[in-house]
Amino acid sequence: MPPWSSELAGRIERGTIVSDRLRGNPLGDPHERPVEVYLPPGYDNGDRRYPVVHIIQGFTGHIGMWHNRTAFRTPFPELADAMFARGDAPPAILVYVDAWTSLGGSQYLDSPGTGAYSSYLCDEVVAWVDARYRTIPDRDHRAIAGKSSGGYGAMVTAMLRPDVFGALATHAGDALFDVAYQPNFAQIARTLRDSYDGSYASFLSDVRSRPFGTRAGDAELIEMYAYAAAYSAEPDGTVLMPFDEVGRIVPSVWRRWLDRDPVRMAEREPYTEALRSMRAIWIDAGRRDEWYLDLGAQAFREAVAAAGVPEERVHFELFDAGHAAIEYRYAPAVGWLLERIAD
Incomplete structure (x- = not known):
């Protein structure tokens, strides 16, 4: 496989979003954020409108990393472009969202510890794209997808803002916190x-x-610390940890984390109703995930079923891999979502 980039059949446009929601954020991070918008082959040849998938990144992710190249692998933007060029999925607009923070990530939540990243994504990024491109500006034709912390963001954003997103894909998303997070507190x-x-x-x-x-x-x-800044910051920005100096759980703080666990969110209203409204839900993870997020994926799938989401709207799969280097999973998930939200 050649190590250099190939010419795209579609094209990527780069812009900057000046965010009012991130202006003055508690970490002092930039409120002007880069955004990349992929336009599929044929976009310039008519007035057709397209479904949209917003793609979000894992912890420490920033937008430039989408184009990183490693030996014998193809970056996701090129894999997605090849999928559209082959006609293997309905054509769509893909939006590459930047939600980096100086702590490494925001978990795509509004928090006094990091900033209003959920509002930035749902109210500003979506509106910016819809105003500039021929989208189908409706939640039934808009999906969100991500891996790891991005997979977490996809799950919780769909549950918090079903008015904005009508489908999701989560790859090894943070879930089942007492299995994925708690064992690390002692270390x-x-x-x-x-x-x-x-x-x-x-x-x-x-x-x-x-x-x-x-x-x-x-x-x-x-x-x-970044997780705590997202899940358990006080109104004044003070970050509370869910464990004490010897690793014991601090119950009042830990409950705040558990309230943002996608598995537990999916078990209560209004989030169960939000899940039932989804047109498509893709859930997957590697069976050898180092943080046991395969178990989190399995638990989230069970919670989705218990919420009453019809089986035909859900794709669940555990595959032979760990947590890293699973970018080859993203394009099939995007294509599957598009089959269900394009019309």
Whole structure:
């Protein structure tokens, strides 16, 4: 497989969204955000309107990473373009959304710890695209898809804002928090104790003073803190951790995390009603997922069924892989969604 990029049959346009929702966010991150919009082959040859899939990224993801190339692999934008060029899916507009934060991610939620990223996505990105391109501007013809934290974002966004999105695809999305997150609390507490006197403030001060990743535990510590900033920040922006200095659960904080677990959300209204309104739900994960997100996917599938979503609207699959390098799964999921939302 050639290591360089190939010419697209469609094309990608790049723009900038000036976000009022992200202006003045608590992390001081940019409120002007890049966006990439893929237009399928034939877009310029008529006045046809197209369904839209908004594509969101995992933790630490930023928009430029969609075009990263690794040996013997093809980036997703090229895989999607090839799918449309072959006629294997109804033509569509794909929107590559940037929701990066200086903590590594936002979980696509509105939070006083990170900013209003759900509102940014649902109220600003969607409106920006609909105003500039020939979309079918209706939730029944609009889907959201992502992997890992992006898969989490796809699940919760569809449940929080069914007025905006009518279909979703989640690949190894964060779910079943007591299985995926809680086992890591003890190790995080130990690393904080041994390296930072038990203080997240000390870690944050240190990690911002040097190249990221040059001390053991950087990735694990920043990821857990970013989750807390999304799930359990106080109105004044104070970030509360769900465990204490020896790794024990802090029940009042942990409940706030569990309230944002897609599996538990799917078990209560109004989220069950939102799921029943979805035209299509794709759920998959690798059987060897290092964070046991295959079990999260399985639990979410069970919750979706219990919510009353008809079986024919759901695709569930566990495949032979871990958590990383599953970009080849995205295009088939997008194509499957489009078969159900194009008309």
